Amino acid sequence: MSCEIEVTLEPAGPVAAGTEVRVLVKAISTEPARCRYVRCAAGWTTSGRGDPDSDHPFKKRVPGEEMQPAVPLEREFRFTVPESGPVTYRGLRFSRGSLINIDWSIRVQLDGSWPTDPEQTVPLVVQPRSI
Amino acid sequence: MIELLVLAGQIGALIVLLLAFLILAYWWGQRSSRRMGAPRLEVARGPYSLGDTVHCRLVTTVRSPLRVERFVFALACREWVRWEEDDIDAMGEPTRRTDSKQAEVWWCDRAVPGPRELRAGEVLDLEVEFELPIEGPPTFAAPNNCINWVVFFHAAVSNGPDVEVWEVLTVQAARRVSAPASKRA
Numbered sequence: 001m002s003c004e005i006e007v008t009l010e011p012a013g014p015v016a017a018g019t020e021v022r023v024l025v026k027a028i029s030t031e032p033a034r035c036r037y038v039r040c041a042a043g044w045t046t047s048g049r050g051d052p053d054s055d056h057p058f059k060k061r062v063p064g065e066e067m068q069p070a071v072p073l074e075r076e077f078r079f080t081v082p083e084s085g086p087v088t089y090r091g092l093r094f095s096r097g098s099l100i101n102i103d104w105s106i107r108v109q110l111d112g113s114w115p116t117d118p119e120q121t122v123p124l125v126v127q128p129r130s131i
Numbered sequence: 132m133i134e135l136l137v138l139a140g141q142i143g144a145l146i147v148l149l150l151a152f153l154i155l156a157y158w159w160g161q162r163s164s165r166r167m168g169a170p171r172l173e174v175a176r177g178p179y180s181l182g183d184t185v186h187c188r189l190v191t192t193v194r195s196p197l198r199v200e201r202f203v204f205a206l207a208c209r210e211w212v213r214w215e216e217d218d219i220d221a222m223g224e225p226t227r228r229t230d231s232k233q234a235e236v237w238w239c240d241r242a243v244p245g246p247r248e249l250r251a252g253e254v255l256d257l258e259v260e261f262e263l264p265i266e267g268p269p270t271f272a273a274p275n276n277c278i279n280w281v282v283f284f285h286a287a288v289s290n291g292p293d294v295e296v297w298e299v300l301t302v303q304a305a306r307r308v309s310a311p312a313s314k315r316a
Contacts, residue, residue, distance in 0.1 A: 017304040017305070046273060046275070046276045048212065048276070049212045049214065049232060050212025050213055050214050050231075050232075050275040050276045051212075051213065051214045051215060051275040052275070052276075053273035053274055053275050053276050055273075083304065084303070084304060085269055085271070085304035086269070086271050086304065087268070087269060087304050089268045089271070089278075091210065091236065091268075094236060094237070094266065094267065094268065095234075095236035095237060097234045097235070097236055098210060098234065098236050099210045099212045099232060099234050099276075100210050100212060100271075100276050100278065102271065102276075127306075128180075128181055128269060128303075128304045128305050128306040129304065129305050129306070130305070130306050130308045131180055131305045131306070131307060131308070131309075
């Protein structure tokens with residue numbers, strides 16, 4: 001019993017800080033299943049030399065439905081990347097001595113009757129807005 | 132009882148000596164800055180956008196004569212990180228310690244030609260400009276990871292400690308693609 005999740009972002013990225021992003025979710029279960037909720041979280045996390053910091057400025061869940069094989073469950077989320085960022089930062093591309101990376105991602109999770117809740121994570125590149 | 136008083140007196144004298152040393156070290160460290168008249172670095176703190184020009188000005192009225200070998204202004208981007216890790220202490224017991232590290236990931240400096248003999252009462256007024264790199268990172272602050280932009284002024288003083296003052300700037304998540312109004316005019 002499994003479920004495939006396809007996540008499409010519009011725009012796909014890179015997006016400027018302050019941009020609204022649509023998250024289109026399409027899930028197909030191989031067997032009949034009950035999906036209680038579809039959850040979506042957008043956030044950033046740091047990696048590199050220091051302990052990681054993270055934040056998820058957007059977290060939302062919407063009701064799911066009874067799923068049948070080959071019948072896709074479709075949901076849409078919208079969120080706005082904060083104007084204050086942070087922006088995606090690959091430190092080593094900027095400087096050889098860099099210690100920090102900052103990455104954004106969108107995680108979609110289905111809460112239902114599966115032994116393990118299926119989930120899908122996609123990256124999002126956020127850049128400074130142009131003025 | 133007398134031995135105890137003598138011991139207390141010795142410890143007291145040691146503490147007084149230590150305090151006197153610290154005061155003297157602080158006084159010596161600030162000596163050039165006092166002679167230079169406690170220089171101020173005038174920099175708008177922002178927020179700036181990447182690609183913006185940062186105007187820096189150092190103004191001071193010299194208090195006592197001094198010779199400065201060179202003046203340097205600098206704009207730097209610094210990363211700071213902190214982490215916790217398991218360690219073994221001196222007694223062989225497991226312990227957890229916090230460590231941190233700092234790295235300068237971008238640096239630009241401008242030297243003002245020297246040396247210069249500064250007279251008491253002379254007004255020292257120096258100005259430079261820097262451009263924030265368009266591909267650089269904006270300011271970022273989180274508990275364990277920070278990115279800061281800092282402007283420094285450094286004066287290498289003859290026969291005295293050097294003078295250093297700095298200001299932290301805020302760089303927002305924005306990139307200048309058109310010239311600012313002040314440059315278009």
